[in-house]
Amino acid sequence: xxxxxxxxSGLSDLEFNRWRKLLEKRAGMAVGEQLRSMLQVQINQxxxxxxxxxxxxxxxxVHSGLGGRLEQxxxxxxxxxxxxxxxxxxxxxxxxxxxxAQYLERRQAGNTKACFDVWSIGCASGEEPYxxxxxxxxxxxxxxxxxxGYYSIVATDISHRAIALxxxxxxxxxxxxxxxxxxxxxxxxxxKDGRYKVKPALAKxxxxxxxxxxxxxxxxxxxxxxxxxxxxxxxxxxxQRLRILDYIAERxxxxxxLVLGLGEVTKWxxxxxxxxxxxxxxxxxxNKE
Numbered sequence: 001x002x003x004x005x006x007x008x009s010g011l012s013d014l015e016f017n018r019w020r021k022l023l024e025k026r027a028g029m030a031v032g033e034q035l036r037s038m039l040q041v042q043i044n045q046x047x048x049x050x051x052x053x054x055x056x057x058x059x060x061x062v063h064s065g066l067g068g069r070l071e072q073x074x075x076x077x078x079x080x081x082x083x084x085x086x087x088x089x090x091x092x093x094x095x096x097x098x099x100x101a102q103y104l105e106r107r108q109a110g111n112t113k114a115c116f117d118v119w120s121i122g123c124a125s126g127e128e129p130y131x132x133x134x135x136x137x138x139x140x141x142x143x144x145x146x147x148x149g150y151y152s153i154v155a156t157d158i159s160h161r162a163i164a165l166x167x168x169x170x171x172x173x174x175x176x177x178x179x180x181x182x183x184x185x186x187x188x189x190x191x192k193d194g195r196y197k198v199k200p201a202l203a204k205x206x207x208x209x210x211x212x213x214x215x216x217x218x219x220x221x222x223x224x225x226x227x228x229x230x231x232x233x234x235x236x237x238x239x240q241r242l243r244i245l246d247y248i249a250e251r252x253x254x255x256x257x258l259v260l261g262l263g264e265v266t267k268w269x270x271x272x273x274x275x276x277x278x279x280x281x282x283x284x285x286x287n288k289e
Contacts, residue, residue: 011040015055019043022062023079024237026072026214031079042078046071077159084124086131087178088230091280092259097135099226099257100151104143107150116151119224119251121213122232123155126166127175129206130198132228134183137202149205154222156211163210169198214240216247223253230261241265249273252286259283 011019019039020031031039043058050071052058062068062075087093096118103116116136120129136151157163172195176184188196211219213232227248233241242265248258249270258273260282268284276283 011036011043011055015059018059022059022072023076026076039079042075046075046078073160077161084127084230085178086127086175088128088131089261089281090178092228092230092261093131093135095278095281095283096132096226096228096257096259097139100136101139103225104139104145104150108143115149116226117222117224117253118151118153119227120153120155121227121229121248123157123166123208124159124162125171126155126162126169126198126206126208127171128228128230129153129155129166129208130169130187130202133202133206134179134187136205137187138183151205153206154224155206155208156213157208158210158212160210163208166208169203170195171197213244216244221251224251224256225253226257226259227252228259229264231264233260233264242268246270249284249286254286255288256286257283258285 016036016039023031023039043055047053047055047058052061062072100116103112106112118129118132120132123129132153133151140150155166157166170191171188176188176196184196187199187202189199190196233244236244245258245265245268249272252258257276262280262282264282270284272287272289273284274287276285
């Protein structure tokens with residue numbers, strides 16, 4: 001009998017509830033019944049990797065000492081979906097570019113000297129912040145300001161592995177189906193193995209960092225012109241989503257924007273934020289005060 005069959009009896013209701021409570025406490029993840037099979041598969045794979053065949057024993061290990069905390073982090077990494085693509089929702093990126101264009105107009109008119117600061121939350125393997133940067137650099141090139149450093153992007157994700165991939169900035173050909181050839185040639189260099197690597201000129205204004213958005217209330221309050229996140233909030237229960245959104249609102253400059261994935265939040269009301277009607281994009285703007 002193979003190892004996988006030895007543990008294939010499945011998580012009992014008690015065990016499933018123990019794990020879902022742990023994951024919600026540690027990572028904010030709302031693991032519903034529809035994710036039960038995925039949770040079991042990922043737990044089984046980690047148990048096999050370190051030699052456990054009993055769910056309860058593995059659960060106890062995850063709660064014990066430094067080794068358990070490291071194992072807990074590895075399990076969360078396996079559960080968090082880090083798949084994304086360049087320009088995943090084009091209308092959202094078009095809106096961000098229009099906001100940056102307005103900033104450039106203010107700067108050229110002498111109404112601001114500040115940098116345009118952006119936070120990409122749940123950036124996965126980096127396609128999201130690199131897409132934002134391409135849009136910004138295209139506009140700067142139009143104004144003959146290419147490489148000016150007028151913007152900065154902080155990109156965060158809960159996954160250490162995803163952040164490492166993002167910093168490396170190397171992607172297979174299939175990733176570029178949504179990237180125009182002109183941008184691909186301008187912002188990436190082709191490697192000998194056929195993959196493409198982000199050029200330093202595009203990467204220099206992006207800072208990648210591992211961070212758990214659940215801990216946002218303990219993060220430094222750095223004011224942003226724009227916060228961008230797509231499909232990150234779907235992992236959380238509604239009360240947690242609303243709490244995170246309120247903390248994000250505190251980190252926006254007056255007039256700053258919050259751009260969300262479609263359907264990520266409904267019935268959120270914050271006295272400092274207003275919904276922006278821009279069609280197929282979910283955008284909130286902080287009051288200019």
